[in-house]
Amino acid sequence: MKATQKDFRQTAPRAARECRIFFFCGPDEAGAAAAAATIAALLPDAGERVELSGAELRRDPVRLADEARSSSLFGDARHIYVLTTGDDAHDAVRLLIETIDAGEGEGACPVLIVATSATDKARTAKLLEKRSDALVAMFYPPDRAQVIAEVDRMAGIAGLKMPPELHERIARSVALDLRLAQSEIDKLALYCDSSPQAPKDVRAEDIEAIGATTEEDGLTPLVNAVLSGSAAQVPGELRRMRELSLNPVGVLLAFERRAAQLAQLAARCGTRGSVSEFVESERRAGRVFWRDAEALKMQLGFWRGDRLDRLVRRLAATHRALLTNSSSAETLLAQELSEIAWKSLSRRTSRRNA
Numbered sequence: 001m002k003a004t005q006k007d008f009r010q011t012a013p014r015a016a017r018e019c020r021i022f023f024f025c026g027p028d029e030a031g032a033a034a035a036a037a038t039i040a041a042l043l044p045d046a047g048e049r050v051e052l053s054g055a056e057l058r059r060d061p062v063r064l065a066d067e068a069r070s071s072s073l074f075g076d077a078r079h080i081y082v083l084t085t086g087d088d089a090h091d092a093v094r095l096l097i098e099t100i101d102a103g104e105g106e107g108a109c110p111v112l113i114v115a116t117s118a119t120d121k122a123r124t125a126k127l128l129e130k131r132s133d134a135l136v137a138m139f140y141p142p143d144r145a146q147v148i149a150e151v152d153r154m155a156g157i158a159g160l161k162m163p164p165e166l167h168e169r170i171a172r173s174v175a176l177d178l179r180l181a182q183s184e185i186d187k188l189a190l191y192c193d194s195s196p197q198a199p200k201d202v203r204a205e206d207i208e209a210i211g212a213t214t215e216e217d218g219l220t221p222l223v224n225a226v227l228s229g230s231a232a233q234v235p236g237e238l239r240r241m242r243e244l245s246l247n248p249v250g251v252l253l254a255f256e257r258r259a260a261q262l263a264q265l266a267a268r269c270g271t272r273g274s275v276s277e278f279v280e281s282e283r284r285a286g287r288v289f290w291r292d293a294e295a296l297k298m299q300l301g302f303w304r305g306d307r308l309d310r311l312v313r314r315l316a317a318t319h320r321a322l323l324t325n326s327s328s329a330e331t332l333l334a335q336e337l338s339e340i341a342w343k344s345l346s347r348r349t350s351r352r353n354a
Contacts, residue, residue, distance in 0.1 A: 005140065034179050057089045058089070142176060148167045162202035252322060
């Protein structure tokens with residue numbers, strides 16, 4: 001069974017009932033992780049979550065089948081959550097399938113695999129895609145409209161009634177990361193004491209009261225600190241990233257989305273005219289979120305032309321490095337972002353002195 005983000009919501013309930021193995025992949029690691037959480041919530045009896053890594057399964061491929069067939073300490077239900085890179089879990093999944101096909105998988109618990117740097121063309125995906133007891137779901141980074149729609153859906157499930165502008169505010173503040181968006185909705189529902197049976201209206205003041213989608217949360221502060229040259233703020237933002245246990249690849253995707261936005265704006269702006277006036281016109285047209293406008297004016301002022309091209313290439317190279325050095329990904333990302341921030345600061349200072 002296969003799915004993408006376009007039909008995953010429709011496929012998920014059936015998959016949760018009928019499938020034993022789930023493989024979530026694609027460039028949008030946040031979307032894949034959110035989909036895994038959705039399936040876990042839909043399982044008839046999810047029980048205890050047992051976490052394994054791709055590195056563990058690469059060293060000991062038999063372990064996945066053993067864990068899937070074993071029971072918890074007290075005989076309760078369980079499911080296995082695997083976070084892996086590429087095809088690191090391929091041999092383990094192959095052995096699990098062989099065990100099931102040999103008739104020895106009776107009572108095996110569900111296995112949910114989130115694979116970064118993998119697609120539906122990966123060897124592991126090919127093992128599973130034609131099986132009726134498996135789901136392969138591919139996720140691409142969502143655009144703003146998709147995340148706003150998803151925030152609307154999350155809010156409805158949580159019993160939160162809010163106007164469209166607040167949906168967009170939340171989507172923007174989490175840099176289009178669905179996991180962070182769900183976390184913010186959960187906090188907002190708790191603050192408002194809402195539920196599907198007792199829905200509550202949400203005001204901007206409620207969002208500000210919990211700090212859910214202000215400068216205190218989300219990836220936007222880190223993105224702006226680095227690309228605007230606010231180098232002194234970067235260490236604190238990187239520390240917050242570690243405290244929130246954010247995936248380095250997911251964080252880098254926020255920078256890649258901003259770089260793509262800058263490239264689109266630069267192409268429309270051209271080389272003439274005022275950057276500030278151009279961004280204001282984009283804001284009035286609804287193509288730039290009002291909260292991002294000031295930061296975009298500064299960033300578009302010096303991330304243009306060859307500098308922007310070099311930034312895009314550097315981010316792409318960093319993305320590849322993170323995927324091939326997962327054990328040191330956090331350190332690599334911190335070094336790269338710090339260097340980019342200092343280059344931004346140097347450029348900003350030279351512009352002031354010019």
